[in-house]
Amino acid sequence: MPFITLTTDFGTRQGSHTVLHGAIYGIAPDAVITDLSHEVKPQDIREANFVVNNSVFYFPPGTVHVIVVDPGVGTERRPIAARIGEHFFVAPDNGVLSACLARAAAEGWTSEFVALDKPEYWLPNVTMTFHGRDLFSPVGAHLAAGVPLGELGTPIDDPITIPLWGAHRHADGSVEGEIIYIDDFGNAICSILPDEIAHLPVPDGVEVEVCGARIQGMVRTFGDSEYDSDTLIALWDSSGYMLVSENNGTGGKIIQPRPGDKVTVRRLT
Amino acid sequence: MPFITLTTDFGTRQGSHTVLHGAIYGIAPDAVITDLSHEVKPQDIREANFVVNNSVFYFPPGTVHVIVVDPGVGTERRPIAARIGEHFFVAPDNGVLSACLARAAAEGWTSEFVALDKPEYWLPNVTMTFHGRDLFSPVGAHLAAGVPLGELGTPIDDPITIPLWGAHRHADGSVEGEIIYIDDFGNAICSILPDEIAHLPVPDGVEVEVCGARIQGMVRTFGDSEYDSDTLIALWDSSGYMLVSENNGTGGKIIQPRPGDKVTVRRLT
Amino acid sequence: MPFITLTTDFGTRQGSHTVLHGAIYGIAPDAVITDLSHEVKPQDIREANFVVNNSVFYFPPGTVHVIVVDPGVGTERRPIAARIGEHFFVAPDNGVLSACLARAAAEGWTSEFVALDKPEYWLPNVTMTFHGRDLFSPVGAHLAAGVPLGELGTPIDDPITIPLWGAHRHADGSVEGEIIYIDDFGNAICSILPDEIAHLPVPDGVEVEVCGARIQGMVRTFGDSEYDSDTLIALWDSSGYMLVSENNGTGGKIIQPRPGDKVTVRRLT
Numbered sequence: 167m168p169f170i171t172l173t174t175d176f177g178t179r180q181g182s183h184t185v186l187h188g189a190i191y192g193i194a195p196d197a198v199i200t201d202l203s204h205e206v207k208p209q210d211i212r213e214a215n216f217v218v219n220n221s222v223f224y225f226p227p228g229t230v231h232v233i234v235v236d237p238g239v240g241t242e243r244r245p246i247a248a249r250i251g252e253h254f255f256v257a258p259d260n261g262v263l264s265a266c267l268a269r270a271a272a273e274g275w276t277s278e279f280v281a282l283d284k285p286e287y288w289l290p291n292v293t294m295t296f297h298g299r300d301l302f303s304p305v306g307a308h309l310a311a312g313v314p315l316g317e318l319g320t321p322i323d324d325p326i327t328i329p330l331w332g333a334h335r336h337a338d339g340s341v342e343g344e345i346i347y348i349d350d351f352g353n354a355i356c357s358i359l360p361d362e363i364a365h366l367p368v369p370d371g372v373e374v375e376v377c378g379a380r381i382q383g384m385v386r387t388f389g390d391s392e393y394d395s396d397t398l399i400a401l402w403d404s405s406g407y408m409l410v411s412e413n414n415g416t417g418g419k420i421i422q423p424r425p426g427d428k429v430t431v432r433r434l435t
Numbered sequence: 436m437p438f439i440t441l442t443t444d445f446g447t448r449q450g451s452h453t454v455l456h457g458a459i460y461g462i463a464p465d466a467v468i469t470d471l472s473h474e475v476k477p478q479d480i481r482e483a484n485f486v487v488n489n490s491v492f493y494f495p496p497g498t499v500h501v502i503v504v505d506p507g508v509g510t511e512r513r514p515i516a517a518r519i520g521e522h523f524f525v526a527p528d529n530g531v532l533s534a535c536l537a538r539a540a541a542e543g544w545t546s547e548f549v550a551l552d553k554p555e556y557w558l559p560n561v562t563m564t565f566h567g568r569d570l571f572s573p574v575g576a577h578l579a580a581g582v583p584l585g586e587l588g589t590p591i592d593d594p595i596t597i598p599l600w601g602a603h604r605h606a607d608g609s610v611e612g613e614i615i616y617i618d619d620f621g622n623a624i625c626s627i628l629p630d631e632i633a634h635l636p637v638p639d640g641v642e643v644e645v646c647g648a649r650i651q652g653m654v655r656t657f658g659d660s661e662y663d664s665d666t667l668i669a670l671w672d673s674s675g676y677m678l679v680s681e682n683n684g685t686g687g688k689i690i691q692p693r694p695g696d697k698v699t700v701r702r703l704t
Numbered sequence: 705m706p707f708i709t710l711t712t713d714f715g716t717r718q719g720s721h722t723v724l725h726g727a728i729y730g731i732a733p734d735a736v737i738t739d740l741s742h743e744v745k746p747q748d749i750r751e752a753n754f755v756v757n758n759s760v761f762y763f764p765p766g767t768v769h770v771i772v773v774d775p776g777v778g779t780e781r782r783p784i785a786a787r788i789g790e791h792f793f794v795a796p797d798n799g800v801l802s803a804c805l806a807r808a809a810a811e812g813w814t815s816e817f818v819a820l821d822k823p824e825y826w827l828p829n830v831t832m833t834f835h836g837r838d839l840f841s842p843v844g845a846h847l848a849a850g851v852p853l854g855e856l857g858t859p860i861d862d863p864i865t866i867p868l869w870g871a872h873r874h875a876d877g878s879v880e881g882e883i884i885y886i887d888d889f890g891n892a893i894c895s896i897l898p899d900e901i902a903h904l905p906v907p908d909g910v911e912v913e914v915c916g917a918r919i920q921g922m923v924r925t926f927g928d929s930e931y932d933s934d935t936l937i938a939l940w941d942s943s944g945y946m947l948v949s950e951n952n953g954t955g956g957k958i959i960q961p962r963p964g965d966k967v968t969v970r971r972l973t
Contacts, residue, residue, distance in 0.1 A: 167460070167464045167465070169460060171453065173450065176888065177887070177888030177889075178447075178716075178741065178743060179741060179743040179887075179888055180741065180755060180758070180885070180887050180888060181711065181740045181741035181755045181756075181758065181759045182758060182759065182887075182942075182943075184709065184738050184739070184740045184741070184759045184762075185758070185759050185762045187738045187763070188738075188759065188760075188762030188763035188764070188767075189762055191705070191707060191736070191763060191764050192762075192763070192764050195705045195764065196705070198460070199738075200453050200456045200457075200468075201447075201453070202450045202453045203447065203448060203449065203450035203453070205447060205448040208888075208889050217449060217450045218450075220449070220450065220451060220454070221450045221451065221453045221454050221457065222457075224453075224454045224457030224458055224461075224568065225456070225457035225460060225461075226457070226460050226461050226464065229457075237926065239925060239926060240924060240925025240926065241925060293940075293942045294924055294925050294940070295925060295926070295939065295940065295941060295942045296942025296943075299762065299942065300942075347449070349446070349448075349449050349451075350445065350446030350448055350449060350477075351446075351477050386509060386563055387508060387509025387510060387563045387564060388506065388508060388509065388564065401564065402562075402563070402564065403564060404451075404562045404564045404565025404568065404569075405451075405565075409564075436729070436733045436734070438729060440722065442719065447716075467729070469722050469725045469726075469737075470722070471719045471722045472716065472717060472718065472719035472722070474716060474717040486718060486719045487719075489718070489719065489720060489723070490719045490720065490722045490723050490726065491726075493722075493723045493726030493727055493730075493837065494725070494726035494729060494730075495726070495729050495730050495733065498726075616718070618715070618717075618718050618720075619714065619715030619717055619718060619746075620715075620746050655778060655832055656777060656778025656779060656832050656833060657775065657777060657778065657833065670833065671831075671832070671833065672833060673720075673831045673833040673834025673837065673838075674720075674834075
């Protein structure tokens, strides 16, 4: 089955994201479309990186991921298509694939890219303001329908990447990262992975400092019964990152975390 | 066609609900997935009961309903799968199927349950915090792909049920229920069914009291032209429950109903 | 493939829109359903016109579009089905197809209508309050499954249409329109099309007045770098309409536009 996912910042209220569905079905009537998210913060390439990277690689090999978070629509920025590992991507060349490329580097996956310059794979009348409909979706549909990546444009080897979140270790052994994303529960997802604090006495012997609050020890799961609902907890999220959460909770009552806020993990003293 | 519905409290902004889609397609590529709702109030098992029971039985027989509203993820609570009538369910054993089971009892449908204890039907690396992806979705996909319920786990006969909303009749003939849910229009859905007030002079001879307001008589439909937009009305909702609505309206202007608030129906005097 | 789109004002939180999916799959198991939008403002037929018309014609010919924005449910308003050009529609006869019919007139497409009066194509027990489930979805599914339009009801030639947005030219050459819709970015979509201001010196020599603000000249694209983020810009939207936007922006900071507000385009002096 030709699987396609769509990630945009269009919202879902106005229905304009479904224009992408219509354009795809016109070219690839057998496509199975999943709306990955249409609620990326408008023009937020960094958030798009987080959202896309967290979900796309759970789809079957060969899935085509179309991403339309595109502050530069109508300017000279290139539209591109890519193969990253066994997945395909169609997106503006604005760094929105950076997290997936970092993952490919970590996993040892190969990748290849083309600049989309063959209008015969686009809709007939390309507007200046809706490349999602006129260009990215049709190209994604052709990929899903079996057109080889190399047919869709000219090979390039310099896709734009942007700096993303990370973590670094201080001389005293403490590790500093940042908040990447606030999820729908108000939980703060932090740029700290298990390997990066493996030298510390995880889980019980560490302290997590975030937004002026200090959390003593990490827990294994939300349902840990010794914590009540007015307690901040830190745990490993299903996607691998450290998560800071108001237990059983909807966040925002104890701390008001925001993307970019600093998070520090150190030995509990 | 193998139909699957998904109900979670993940929200749709972050895209993590689509990880379930990806996990399902990897096992059952022909699955037809419907997102029933991903906007259940976080960890609200009671609301999940309402949402699930209202929609699932309109799907074709054999549909698999995966429910991930799971405050106890990572604790000892059992993951289960069930057949209720002609429908299949995969969910944590936390009472989230109570409304469907009450309906089965009322309709005379049989049901059967298994505790999910066969990891060969899960994803390879089960995390503590994302059983939706690692366990419930894969099991749902295997069910949809034709694996018999009995293969997926060990039979049990003691699934957890929780007390739900109801109505009771006082000695004076009045009937007391409660508000179950506030819908997207601000309407209050009440736990009162036609049979329970059949001894009263419905529709014109009853009074409905809710949140300090008294409504005289029930109407047949929203469009009833003799009521203006600043009037509270009571009518039968499409799902069978009594609905209290600000006519033509978006609620919250006349009364501020909340789930659990008392609703009383009595003879109009 | 039998493509079906759904447009309602149900919201997505409660899951009741998925009852339509279930009802459709029961009749047309091969249907490919797209949720066009379930977030039309409650009972807002005018907004539904805008949302539907902007997306439906991008779907493949033969697609069935089911629209349930229905303030008159349960009253005498007729349920209808229509063919407009190569697309099918199922909806209440309340003017919700007006924009599509205006487009058909402009494009020279033919159309035909039936009043839905054949209960054998509905669900068995039609309630007074949920025609989306009981009537519109089943009829849409039968259409998608190949039942001819003429089988579903009695031909009519007087579908209700409602006045929609437009633009008119004053004696001094200025053109006055109105705001149709505020999108998820806070942009104001205006009822002014390129042809209607072609006599003015577009793009640089025009002034756009809206909500007390005056915008000098139109830009070609959002990414136009000479404008900063505290500037109002006017440009052509992908759907063809004039769009007023706070550049790079999420609107509402400079002006607070609302549907119905006046927009005037005149020669810049």
